[in-house]
Amino acid sequence: MADNAKAGDDRPSSVIQPLRGSNQSGLRAYNQRLVLSLVYSHGNLAKTDIARLTGLSAQTGSVIMRELEAEDLIVKGEPIRGKVGQPSVPLSINPDGAFFIGLKVGRRSAELILINFLGEPRATLRKSYPWPTPPLIIEFVRDGIAGMLAELPAALRDRVAGLGIATPFELWNWTEQAGAPREEMDQWRGCDLRAELARICAMPVYLQNDATAACAAELVFGTHPGLSDFLYLYIGTFVGGGVVLNGSVHSGRTGNAGALGPLPVTGPEGNPVQLLDRASIMLLERMLKSAGRDPSPLWNSPDHWEGFEELADxxxxxxxxxxxxxxxxxxxxxxxxxxxxxxxxxxxxRAKIVAATQAEVGLYDLRGLEVPGILPGTVGHLARSLGAASLPLFDKYLIDRNARLGSA
Structure with missing residues (x-):
């Protein structure tokens, strides 16, 4: 793939609408991305479907599909017979056609993930810590990527297309909330993490706000069908979010659109506080410590919280x-x-939070407002690392009609 277009498309076919291709040879790379985006969205498509959705001529479409097949990016399925004329041959994404690595830098843990072309995890690594520092993260990535590449078959290693990073912006501003020493967190000031990791990775490196990346993961890899406009809320060490409009992530002027953590809400004494003080796992950690309980399961076992159900409720x-x-x-x-x-x-x-939030919304005076449907996310604790891994996927292979999520 030769150009730098990028996509924020989703699996449900309602998100990617028919896009028009061009029969001009100079736009061949765009047309390749267009075909890949449509096949990626729909799961599989026959040549006739691709021609209908793109408007490409039969000759141009055939050339593009042969090129994509030669690059091992798409594969042919079994012919579908029983209709008039030649049997229909569905084309689908080759899971091993490309691989992507995602890094989530959190305030309590880091995660590294290797996914295939369909977003399926091939390997994951996780590291917990009291707070992150640049040297710790760089060492984790260096060793982790080396191990992941060693586990891939040799013939597939050159198909790893890039490393995406999902991290909170301005980590040094959250020293007090994270309970970290000021001098440790100040290491992040002036640290260009993308540049630092590019020096040790033989691949393009991308960067995005962690909550926006998680939002992208829900859009691309989530299983809610047909959602094209939604507000996304991710509850991590602190709460963050993202905005999806017209089927694409809207990252905003500075990449922070939907970062709801600083939003003023009512605190315990009726005074305004930031949402991150009321809707973050950090708050539960403090509650557990105040009760003399060990908070480490919150970070070491994100899928299993046991032994503190009353405090959790x-x-x-x-x-x-x-x-x-x-x-x-x-x-x-x-x-x-x-x-x-x-x-x-x-x-x-998560299910309890969704139900309780629905009930709380119902207590407000909602005259003049259309109440949105409140749904549980479908990606879970891997959302930020998966969203990070999707950055090179978007940039190298797919089309986004609205905006880039990150840049190499």
């Missing part, structure tokens, strides 16, 4: 009240069809 109520206020404020500005709530937490905890 109390925390869920606090989270729901904060999220409800944020949602009502957000839909007063943009009439989102849906709100998706996800996070680095167990499935049953």
């Amino acid at each position: 109390e925390w869920i109520g606090i989270v729901a009240r904060g999220l409800a206020q944020a949602i009502v404020s957000a839909v007063s500005i943009i009439d989102f069809e849906h709100v998706i709530i996800d996070g680095g937490l167990p499935t049953e905890v």
